[in-house]
Amino acid sequence: MSEFFQGVGPIPYEGPGSDNPLAFRWYDRDRVVLGKSMEEHLRFGVCYWHSFAWDGSDIFGAGTFDRPWNLPIGDPMDRAAAKMEMAFEFFEKLGAPFFSFHDRDIAPEGATFAESCSNFDVMVDKAEAHMARTGTRLLWGTAQAFYQPRYAAGAATNPNPLVFAHAAAQVKHCMDATHRLKGANYVLWGGREGYETLLNTDMAQELDQLGRFLNMVVQYKHDIGFEGTILLEPKPQEPTKHQYDYDTATVYGFLQRYGLENEIKVNIEGNHATLSGHDFAHEIATAVSFGIFGSIDANRGDDRLGWDTDQFPNSVDQMSFAVYEILKGGGFTTGGFMFDTKLRRQSLARDDLFHGHIGAMDTMARALLVAADLIENNQIEAFRRERYAAWSGEMGRDIMAGNLSLADLHARVLADNIDPKPVTGRQEMLENLLNRAIERAK
Ligand code: XUL
Ligand code: CO
Secondary structure, eight states, X not given: OOOSSTTOOOOOBOOTTXXXXXXBXXXXXXXXXXXXXXXXXXXXXXEHIIIIIOOSOBTXXXXXXXXXXXSSOSOHHHHHHHXXXXXXXXXXXXXOSEEEEEHHHHSOOOSXXXXXXXXXXXXXXXXXXXXXXXXXXXXXXXXXXXXXXXXTTOSXXXXXXXXXXXXXXXXXXXXXXXXXXXXXXXXXXXXXXXXXXXXXXXXXXXXXXXXHHHHHHHXXXXXXXXXXXEEEEOOSSSSSSEESSOSHHHXXXXXXXXXXXXXXXXXXXXXXXXXXXXXXXXXXXXXXXXTOEEEEEOOBOOSSOOSOOOBOOOOHHHHHHHHXXXXXXXXXXXXXXXXXXXXXXTOOSTTHHHXXXXXXXXXXXXXXXXXXXXXXXXXXXXXXXXXXXXXXXXXXXXXXTTOOOHHXXXXXXXXXXXXXXXXXXXXXXXXXXXXXXXXXXX
């Protein structure tokens, strides 16, 4: 096996004093924080698609990256095997415990569905061997049911049931592989599950189709005994103008309508949250409140670009409170921080992929230290609790138990001349507490 990332060895932890750009300064995988190692808390994953399948092309220009296996020269299966060797070299050197893939990232599509399946099966065999050799685990698998022209009008939400059938077959095959590779989750991002114009769209019909499709996925999960979590990944728009999985709250309403709220959770992506007009932490808190928090695609957008730039997270200020909400919700179970991130197309040296991931892992590790500090020091949670303390009093309990009606409260307010005075929400003081924890984190 030839070495692709020459000159880069296993990335060591050297601590905050290090100025070695190819070392971790904060991600010390065995360091124990709140009773668990950093590795167990953060469960980092590398994505196959942006890191190895993408060549750096955009809608205005050709690929810029040095990814020889992506050049259309030679047998596609040999190229897929070379790509996989380099991918596992990267996972191993970086020291990320997990990776994630789309079926079509790891194996080329064939001339027929049968050929696509056999190509994929060959590569799944190879992935299994690489995983055994390196100890890298699968955070999640997913089917790429949005790239091919057949899916232009949606996969599960297509007007043509034959396209639905094709997508179902592809997802079944990918779930089998994910199960075999002991994936911790199976993800469905509704790439084209949405619409461009109502002029040609029967929305009620499409939503029912998506509900049916996901019920089939859940049924199949139980049939094969897959113990991972099924995750939907919300995104408000792009590629379609209106995506049905707009945000976490929309997904929860959808799951309830189709009887799936106890079967499916969410994979929240940082920049999808931003694009939907929400804070990242809001999406996490919504999922935790509904009991559907699953996993994270860790990335960020750009302050002024309104599209999915998928940049590496590099702001501890931005990430800390999101990690705090995750820890408050009990932390990850099957999920993790998967870097659905891509290099800028001018970052074309081979080792740029390390720089992106090292910075992102250090950012999330430091955000974990801030979040753990906030939990240990408890000032924010104590303030939150105190703010709602009256709900444990007699009237609060009676209201929530359903013992008081609007008319009862009308009578009570009149009789007792109830006239509550507003109290400070202390936002600035709380923001200062968060900043102090960021200053303290070491
Ligand atoms: C698209 C996106 C996908 C999913 C997997 O915006 O995030 O890469 O994570 O299909
Ligand atoms: Co994603």
